[in-house]
Amino acid sequence: MTVQACGDYAIIGKPAPKKDAWIKVTGEAKYADDLFLAGMLHGKLLRSPHPHAKISHIDTSRAEKLAGVRAVITGKDFPGIKYGNMPQTRDYLPLALDKVRYIGDEVAAVAAIDEEVAEEALDLIRVEYEPLPAVFDAEEAMKPGAPQLHDHAANNMSAETAFQFGDVAKGFAESDYLQEDLFETQPVKQGMLEPHACIGQWDETGKITLWASKQSPYVVWKQLSMGLGIETSRIRVIQTYVGGGFSGGKQEAMPMDFCAVVLSKKCGRPVKFVHNMDEVLTIGHMRHPMKIWLRTGVKKDGTLLAQHLKIVADGGAYSSIGQLSMYLPGAMLNLPYRVPNVKYEAYRIFTNNGFCGALRGHTIPQVCFARDSQLDLIAEKLGLDPIDIRLKNGLRPGETTPNGFRIGTFGFAECVEKAMEASGWKEKRGKLPRYRGIGMGCGSLVSGARVMGHSASTAQVNVHEDGTVALVTGSTDVGQGADTVLSMIAAEVLGVGLEDIRFSLVDTDITPADPGTFSSRVTFWTGNAVKIAAEDARRQLAEIAAEKLKAQIDDDIVFRDRQVYVKSDPQRRLRFDELVRLAQHRQGKVIMGKGAYTSGEALIDFRTGYGNMSPAYTPSACVVEVEVDPQTGQVTVAGVWGAHDCGFPLNPMLVKGQVLGATVMGIGQALYENLLRVDGKVMNPSFRDYKMPLTEDMPRLANVGHVNVITNDPSGPFGAKEAGEGAAAGVIAAVANAVYNATGVRFRSLPFSPDKILFALKESDRKAPAR
């Protein structure tokens, strides 16, 4: 593999609209709910109204007799095998067997000729529940005598992690100053606009096909196999267009998927399920709410010596990927600042709430909020500039963190400086009128991680006789632009146009296996695989071209602008499509390139925490300017400027979209979003009441800035690293620090709602009337 110098690219590094933009805006793209199969039935799920109860009996007979109902199933229609992501976290069942653990837990499913009949049938299913005492608070759930959710998890301990690197006691002893704070974060939903949807078919040969909106179709494939007790060779998952993923359930096999295929088996017809948005917002998968205790020791000059982090996370009723969720905050405390001594303890606790998992940044933004809020507190105590304390402690390329992260490219200082510059920090900080403030927050993220099981990405490049290319990978475009960026990589290598590349959706019978879309891995991992595959195809073509053009193969055949020529004598050239026809028609060859990439990094034991998780790490810095209305407590975001080290922006337009999207989600969590629950019941399961920020809540475009810090990572495809998640990590702390700068009041609990701010301001005025 040759590493090309950046800058001399035909396609890479130039802004290009998403390949699927046209079919999406015109409504041509077929989402799962747009698909209709002949004879298709409609399914609906019956959900538990109780937060915690035993199921003593389910009578489906009346529902089955309703005209138009074709089948009704319960947990007994499945083999009773628990499924999940990791061996320790397998606690999902397609439908509850003996117990429900949260309001919304799936209990039974119906297939009927239309949605109306299916809904009506749900009313006719009689479930006898014996309500059990429930627990909704993680700390309550840890206490002896608390209601127990799972037999295997004593004291409701879902996942536990503890590790120490260096000597924290010594670090604290050597510190000039200790700062200790307790932070609290709220449950936040992914908020994807397309609800979960699928069609399941169990045909007469016993082959199972699932068409579904999935961000990680191969995970779904394996989990279906696990939960059904059926070999993967009999299961085929076909991905449809995805209207937003964010790990809101589309990364897994959900109860609807299992029910669709098993109902199909019973009825002999395909069955479609589509969640309503209120179901989406009620059921599991959301960001972990946490209590975060953080103690930090520093020297007078601001040098960080030690940090001790303790987390209690409300995991909700099921595990999801809890072990990983609990590893990440402690691991990522090692970035982007140099902390020689780190101690970490985390507990993920089962409660009778909807369950938690990943959401853009997973459990990292919560900790960045705490850590970067606390950095400002420390800076103020020590009389230091908040920028200086960040720059002083920022990691530099080439360092290895105490937990074993090997830092390659890492433009942290540049991120901080660019964000300062873009925001006009120096002109503003300390000079803004009262109730207007500016603050910074920083964060860091991985470019994909080595995970258990299959970690590699694979790509096939099939070159066709008209000079176009079918690019086949196991990766999904969830709106982030994978289809475009992966196609750009192939187009660049083969010297063809972006429009010459066709990107296929995943079909587990056809496309190569892939772990899925998570941890910001696709551009880096699949991108590398695509580059290798395209280079393989190019090599095959170069040999034929060299012969035809009477060039030494060493002469370096150039592929560019759909032309193939000899570098030393560009007059000797061929059209790309001519070359392909020459290979295929005259020589009987088929030009198919293949490539696979895996990072070769260590498999991390999430409980001990040591090892290099990712081949590359990205830092980011964000500056937010706010105005606070002291009479209503309402915060208006006046400006937001970020800088992010994405290695090299393969498509600057998409990088900007990703970074701004991440930033808006950060602002949403800081100021607006909160899944409100009363005794386990979600009170705001609609986008009217679950308040994500809207255009009107954003600053004017002139006050929104994004700067790419370019570090050309040698292990990323064309120098690229992660771009979609890291930018969200520092945003919440930036808002917190800006609100503090505006009001003099420090908020440690999310979200910073008007009510909270207004009453805190009143309290602070009462204590110190003359500020």
Next chain:
Amino acid sequence: MGYLRRLPRFDYLAPRTVDEACSALAERRGDARLFAGGTDLVLQMKRREITPRAIIGLKGVASLSVIRSQAGGIAIGAMTTFGAIESSPLIREKHDFLCETAAGIGSPEIRAVATVGGNLSGALPCADFPAPLMTLGAIVRLRSVRGERALALEDFFMGFAETAAAPDEILTEIELPSRPGFSAGAYVKFHDRHAMDMTTTGVAAFVTWDRARGLIGDVRIALSVSGPVPLRVKNAEAALRGRRLTEEALVEAGLLACREAQPRASWRAREEFRRELIGVLTQRALRQAGEKARVAAERGNA
């Protein structure tokens, strides 16, 4: 469980005139609901909170969506959408703050279907339009097969989702008396987001300036989402009449309005927070309306 469902089955009746609508309502008395914009009704039906056998759609009754000038003021048909109010030159000329209030309701999509009559007849505490209309002394016209009657809007709201309209009566029109000289209104509301959000609490104020004495002449203040029904805060009003428009007077009015309000605590907002807001928004609404009326008086623009 309260999950949203497909709409239940119902008969759809499409009268073309008010008389036809009244007959249909009388005939299907008890099991029919009037359908205006449907922004509340559809949700209530999808949640199965109500399951009427018949829906009487009023969209085809053209006479109900007319905005017109009449002796002594203007009349707004009950089926007028907020979008139409927002862009009505007549309403902008007579009561411009109603255009602003309409423009602040929901999203453009909602404003294209939601109607003023629905906003009043639904009698939900979160409705934005009753309070400003109350400060203008609005009268509502009710029609039934039995005849027609008029009622002050203030007497229209009986409780949560409850109005003085009889089951066979249709709200047809809202009448607004002519605006006195040197007067102006304002409606100020708060919600968590900056737009397209449900009102936490809102305050409407209408001030008539006493030009001769340079004082507040008449004043009316009405609150949204501050009790089970939209309400006038008459102590606050009384305290302001004949006063100068000073910060002190506004603060006092805010405190009085707080005292008269009956906001409830819910998962949407704490009672204490709503009370704080009522005070602040009362001041803001009065300042806006008062300043505008004062300037009009000083410039002699009636």
